[in-house]
Amino acid sequence: MKINTYTFDIIVIGAGGAGMTTSLYLANSGLNVAVLSKVYPMRSHTVSAQGGIAAALGNMHEDDWRWHMYDTVKGSDYLGDQDSIEYMCQNAPEMMYEIEHIGMPFSRTENGKIWQRAFGGQTINYGQGYAHRTCAAADRTGHALLHTLYQNNVKAKTHFFNEWFSIDLVRNAKKNITGVVAIHIATGEIAFFNAKITIFATGGAGRIYESTTNALINTGDGLGMALRAGIPVQDIEMWQFHPTGIPGIGILITEGVRGEGGYLVNKNGERFMERYAPHAKDLASRDVVSRAIAKEFRAGNGFKKDGIDYVKLKLDHLGEEVINSHLPGIRELAKTFAHVDPIKDPIPVTPTCHYMMGGIPTNKHGQVITISEREEDQIVEGFYAIGECASVSVHGANRLGSNSLLDLLVFGRSAGMHAADAIKHDLPLHHSSEEEIKAALIRLERWNTTDKGEDYNEIRHAMQKTMQEDFGVFRTEKYMVEGVKKIEELRSRLEHAALTDRSQIFNTARIQALELDNLMEVAYVTSIACLARQESRGAHSREDYPDRDDKNWLKHLLCFANGKIKYRAVNMKPTTVKPFEPTKRVY
Amino acid sequence: MRFSIYRYNPEADKKPYMKDYEVDIPSDSDMMVLEALLKIKEKDETLAFRASCREGVCGSDGMNINGLNRLACTTAISSLKPPIVIRPLVNMPVIRDLVVDFTLFFKQYERVQPYLQNNDETPQTERLQSPQERAKIDGLIDCILCACCTSFCPSSWWNPEKFIGPAGLLWAYRFIQDSRDTATDERLANLEDPFSVFRCRTIMNCTVVCPKNLNPSAAIAGIRRKMAEKGS
Ligand SMILES: Cc1cc2nc3c(=O)[nH]c(=O)nc-3n(C[C@H](O)[C@H](O)[C@H](O)COP(=O)(O)OP(=O)(O)OC[C@H]3O[C@@H](n4cnc5c(N)ncnc54)[C@H](O)[C@@H]3O)c2cc1C
Ligand code: SF4
Ligand code: SF4
Ligand code: FES
Numbered sequence A: 001m002k003i004n005t006y007t008f009d010i011i012v013i014g015a016g017g018a019g020m021t022t023s024l025y026l027a028n029s030g031l032n033v034a035v036l037s038k039v040y041p042m043r044s045h046t047v048s049a050q051g052g053i054a055a056a057l058g059n060m061h062e063d064d065w066r067w068h069m070y071d072t073v074k075g076s077d078y079l080g081d082q083d084s085i086e087y088m089c090q091n092a093p094e095m096m097y098e099i100e101h102i103g104m105p106f107s108r109t110e111n112g113k114i115w116q117r118a119f120g121g122q123t124i125n126y127g128q129g130y131a132h133r134t135c136a137a138a139d140r141t142g143h144a145l146l147h148t149l150y151q152n153n154v155k156a157k158t159h160f161f162n163e164w165f166s167i168d169l170v171r172n173a174k175k176n177i178t179g180v181v182a183i184h185i186a187t188g189e190i191a192f193f194n195a196k197i198t199i200f201a202t203g204g205a206g207r208i209y210e211s212t213t214n215a216l217i218n219t220g221d222g223l224g225m226a227l228r229a230g231i232p233v234q235d236i237e238m239w240q241f242h243p244t245g246i247p248g249i250g251i252l253i254t255e256g257v258r259g260e261g262g263y264l265v266n267k268n269g270e271r272f273m274e275r276y277a278p279h280a281k282d283l284a285s286r287d288v289v290s291r292a293i294a295k296e297f298r299a300g301n302g303f304k305k306d307g308i309d310y311v312k313l314k315l316d317h318l319g320e321e322v323i324n325s326h327l328p329g330i331r332e333l334a335k336t337f338a339h340v341d342p343i344k345d346p347i348p349v350t351p352t353c354h355y356m357m358g359g360i361p362t363n364k365h366g367q368v369i370t371i372s373e374r375e376e377d378q379i380v381e382g383f384y385a386i387g388e389c390a391s392v393s394v395h396g397a398n399r400l401g402s403n404s405l406l407d408l409l410v411f412g413r414s415a416g417m418h419a420a421d422a423i424k425h426d427l428p429l430h431h432s433s434e435e436e437i438k439a440a441l442i443r444l445e446r447w448n449t450t451d452k453g454e455d456y457n458e459i460r461h462a463m464q465k466t467m468q469e470d471f472g473v474f475r476t477e478k479y480m481v482e483g484v485k486k487i488e489e490l491r492s493r494l495e496h497a498a499l500t501d502r503s504q505i506f507n508t509a510r511i512q513a514l515e516l517d518n519l520m521e522v523a524y525v526t527s528i529a530c531l532a533r534q535e536s537r538g539a540h541s542r543e544d545y546p547d548r549d550d551k552n553w554l555k556h557l558l559c560f561a562n563g564k565i566k567y568r569a570v571n572m573k574p575t576t577v578k579p580f581e582p583t584k585r586v587y
Numbered sequence B: 001m002r003f004s005i006y007r008y009n010p011e012a013d014k015k016p017y018m019k020d021y022e023v024d025i026p027s028d029s030d031m032m033v034l035e036a037l038l039k040i041k042e043k044d045e046t047l048a049f050r051a052s053c054r055e056g057v058c059g060s061d062g063m064n065i066n067g068l069n070r071l072a073c074t075t076a077i078s079s080l081k082p083p084i085v086i087r088p089l090v091n092m093p094v095i096r097d098l099v100v101d102f103t104l105f106f107k108q109y110e111r112v113q114p115y116l117q118n119n120d121e122t123p124q125t126e127r128l129q130s131p132q133e134r135a136k137i138d139g140l141i142d143c144i145l146c147a148c149c150t151s152f153c154p155s156s157w158w159n160p161e162k163f164i165g166p167a168g169l170l171w172a173y174r175f176i177q178d179s180r181d182t183a184t185d186e187r188l189a190n191l192e193d194p195f196s197v198f199r200c201r202t203i204m205n206c207t208v209v210c211p212k213n214l215n216p217s218a219a220i221a222g223i224r225r226k227m228a229e230k231g232s
Helices: A017-028 A065-075 A082-101 A141-155 A221-228 A286-298 A320-326 A328-338 A404-424 A434-439 A442-449 A456-470 A477-494 A508-532 B033-043 B103-111 B131-135 B154-158 B166-176 B184-190 B205-209 B216-231
Strands: A003-013 A033-037 A116-124 A129-135 A159-162 A164-171 A177-184 A190-200 A239-245 A263-265 A303-305 A308-314 A347-356 A367-371 A377-385 A555-559 A565-569 B002-007 B017-022 B062-065 B068-071 B084-087 B094-096
Touching: A003 A017, A003 A177, A003 A404, A017 A033, A017 A141, A017 A404, A033 A164, A033 A190, A065 A082, A065 A116, A065 A129, A082 A141, A082 A404, A116 A286, A141 A404, A164 A190, A164 A221, A164 A434, A164 A442, A164 A508, A177 A377, A190 A221, A190 A404, A221 A508, A239 A286, A286 A308, A286 A347, A320 A328, A328 A347, A367 A565, A377 A404, A442 A508, A456 A477, A456 A508, A477 A508, A508 A555, A508 A565, B002 B033, B033 B084, B068 B205, B103 B166, B166 B184, B166 B216, B184 B216, B205 B216
Parallel strands: A003 A033, A003 A190, A033 A159, A190 A377, B002 B084
Antiparallel strands: A116 A129, A164 A177, A177 A190, A239 A347, A263 A308, A303 A308, A308 A347, A367 A377, A555 A565, B002 B017, B062 B068, B062 B084
């Protein structure tokens, strides 16, 4: 096997919102940077985001980044790191202006400012009423953002390696990360990308579940690569189930619909959220709304079709004009995938896997953190992670809607600034020997040489089913113990599965197999972490431990590829405001 | 239901051929073509195609289905007459099976300088834009770069290098129409040669096939109007 080497100061793996924010900053700083993406940049999953980006601009009413911070801390069920949350909320307005200046086509208020809508869990004055804080380009904000970032990277002449799939990290004898090995999907070329700094921006892994709002490409490759390189993932038990996905196919219906005044009804026509969250009602946090819906199902108040329970999202009362101007994409999706026109009829919806709060642990500069034998934080030199693949941790146990796009922008830029600075201070380039490079190609070799074995598609289906059944909205020890066993068994079966297509040119079967390796790693650590955390917090809802337990569990959970678990303290030390102490979380 | 799919793997096949697949599809099913392709791939993993968002926003899976360019993920099988014949986007170089080469398509896109240009001093907060000004770029910002239009445009077949094609021109017009962009004159000047814009024969194929219901042909008419205004 011939292996080419390409050398850069910095390589960014991933060209979604996070990757392209960082690359834009780096390219404009004149650094020698390359971006690898397994799909063309504008095909990245950020393109699907609908509702918007949170920032306390105060365009609709008085607003304050501290209120945004409070909401985010509370939304995270106090598992978010308060230094990171402070940094994000404080920098949010500036980030909005920055992307507006480079062309972001935001919707506008009558006086020409960026238009903002209401979203779940966002309040004014520390919980006093709904905040209109989410900056939107109608309901296609992710598309507008991703294209704006791509356009400006074209302008900055960023060096893209499109349709290159990163296989694994390369480390040298001293354990330095020297880059990645990757395969060019179109030709089968294999190359070692040698860099002083490697930045992961590989996005989420929602495809570990059977029903998800996530794109087909959200396979957790960054987490798989990090885990195999001996780096843990943090709070990976925290998976957000979005209350409103279209049953079956899982297409998302944005929370912005409820922000505009839409609401949920059960089969008796009752607006049931009034019972679960008397103040915030349909705009309570996502974990709260998803659990409420699941409880309605249990009480027999759901609709049912093809074995799937659902409730309905009513918005016809908003009127055709509001729907067409603020929610045109939702109307299109509802017509295509749910066969209803929301101007007349409610949309069937059900809680659907949506977002991975956990990820590769980092500080607010995006630097990856691992933990020593003595449980001390250790920065992994030359390695950064940003966006959904990272856990910085601003979302803690539950992400507020419209805080993820913000996370991509703020930490995409902060990582860019930090990395650029490190390069300017003469960070050395570490090399790797041929053996070290080959060691990172073992997985590919395995798939290329196993002649007989099980069909990997069956293993994927079984994994997704297990995750859905045993690690969904509600979790119990009894089922999870079984679930972990099943995942462990599937994981070892996968090591012997076989690929029949050995061609070089655009071999997508091989990519799917490599992706499944990553999905399986994420599913495995998720199952272990879910079982380990013996409390209910945010999205992690244990029937056998129904309460939050701050005494024992107000801490980050780190899980390694071998299933080993360690803990880290949650940061409670913002620099400019007093910390928000944990209190009971009601909406 | 029968699917007849264009197959070509340059490593193994001397020339392209059509291959038939049978897929079980319940009569009341609302399955999309993409879901059927994914099922076929589980049986025959050598079939290559692109897909990502599976909801019509990423632009990965443009292909020619029963004679028209469309997205596999938003085309309901029930809307098609069997057998379903699937080919790669017409007139684009095939890499393998349904996967085509986008190099020229993106080159044409980059030719129009598809990014906001504004050399005025940057304000402290946002640049103001009224809702009416903003409405002028509705329908122009929603392009997903799927190439369904350009691949179906006869003028692009005849002048693939010189004529920018409907997608690129839609983007050109998007920035011309943005009240925040100050490079309109330069943008128009760059398009003034006899080919870049003027090869459009208003055949409307682009508008007919656009899966996002956008109207590149109206955008091209808009560019011509702007040129005429400038000239007069
Ligand atoms: C339907 C939907 C709607 C949403 N709406 C909102 C919203 O309104 N507001 C909000 O704040 N958040 C929203 N979110 C969440 C948000 O969109 C995502 O969390 C965010 O876009 C993730 O961005 P990212 O840059 O981290 O990753 P992505 O955009 O997923 O990009 C990942 C990149 O990594 C690349 N990559 C991955 N693996 C590899 C590999 N092995 N080799 C090479 N490249 C690789 C991919 O090609 C891609 O370029 C929504 C999510 C969904 C599912
Ligand atoms: S209207 Fe113009 S751009 Fe559109 S298909 Fe016809 S010739 Fe091509
Ligand atoms: S104009 Fe329509 S058909 Fe053409 S690339 Fe854009 S979305 Fe696709
Ligand atoms: S898969 Fe994204 S447009 Fe069809």
